[in-house]
Amino acid sequence: MIGSHWTWQSLIDGRMTLTAFCHDPACNHSQKLDLVKLRDRYGPDASAMEWDVRPKLRCARCGGRRVGLSYTPDTSPAGWHGSSYRKAKGE
Template sequence: MTGKGWTFQSLIDAKMTVTAFCHHAPCNHSQKLDLAKLRDRFGPDAPAMADDIIPKLKCAKCGGRKVGTIYTPDTSPNAYGKAKGS
């Protein structure tokens, strides 16, 4: 996923999920980011790489700022499924 400059809009278009994790040991809170909301707030072209997002994040549970992110592609099953017979 490196070498590509994500923006909030491109994450949404690519159906990516960004999950933020709190690194404070007793907390370990994780939360999916609301990309549509972030796009509305920062603009569709705002950079949305980990280095860009992390400074904006704060753990909703403990307020800690040691937060990491994981970018996950959409893996929901789709209509392609299995090829029929042969």
């Protein structure tokens, strides 16, 4: 993480998962995003913050633009010990 902003590489290094979900109640589709593909497309230091990513997204099922994001740290025992999320919390 650079400063207080996530980058594609910091999400990968922190073993984070980024899930997009459609806000259309008739669709309600969700999908994990491929962070490696996004890093390769936009660059490792490109911002991966919600306000930068969301405008680029469209629901893969219905094509809608009302898409939300969920950032989730790896909370498995192996991932938790080295996660940037854990370090940021001071644990």
